[in-house]
Amino acid sequence: MNGVELFLLGRTLTKIGEAAMPEPEGGAARHGGSTRSVLIVASDVAGHPDSAVGEIAARTGLPQSQVSTAVARLRQAGAVVTAADPADRRRLLVRQAPQLSARVAEVRSGTVDEALASALGEHAPEALDEVRRALDVLARHLSPGAATRARP
Structure with missing residues (x-):
């Protein structure tokens, strides 16, 4: 596999992950922002609290x-949660909430099985378990912090 294939x-x-996520009540359009940008921001906040x-x-x-x-x-x-920056009250600092909200629990409790099966199409019955196991291996070895370490 080369860099393009990996990308x-x-x-x-x-895209499969996005398809597996439950929509917020009222739909994403009502809440503003794409699911992708929300997830990118959430991931960044997790790695860089008080940004x-x-x-x-x-x-x-x-x-x-x-x-x-x-x-x-x-x-x-x-x-x-957000709080004013003590050094510059005009800036808001963002960090993960200390408690797991109902919405976060809902998103985390879902599985990707249906979205994976849909993406695999006619190959789903034979391939679903194999792909799921491969994803488990990748998740075990490539945490979100791995992307930061991979940057030159």
């Missing part, structure tokens, strides 16, 4: 307005 596989897995929106935008490459929308959606879901 394309990652995009495919991202300002501008810092999250710089690390993720997302526009600051998109990060602000994602933070608002995560705050509404109870996944993050």
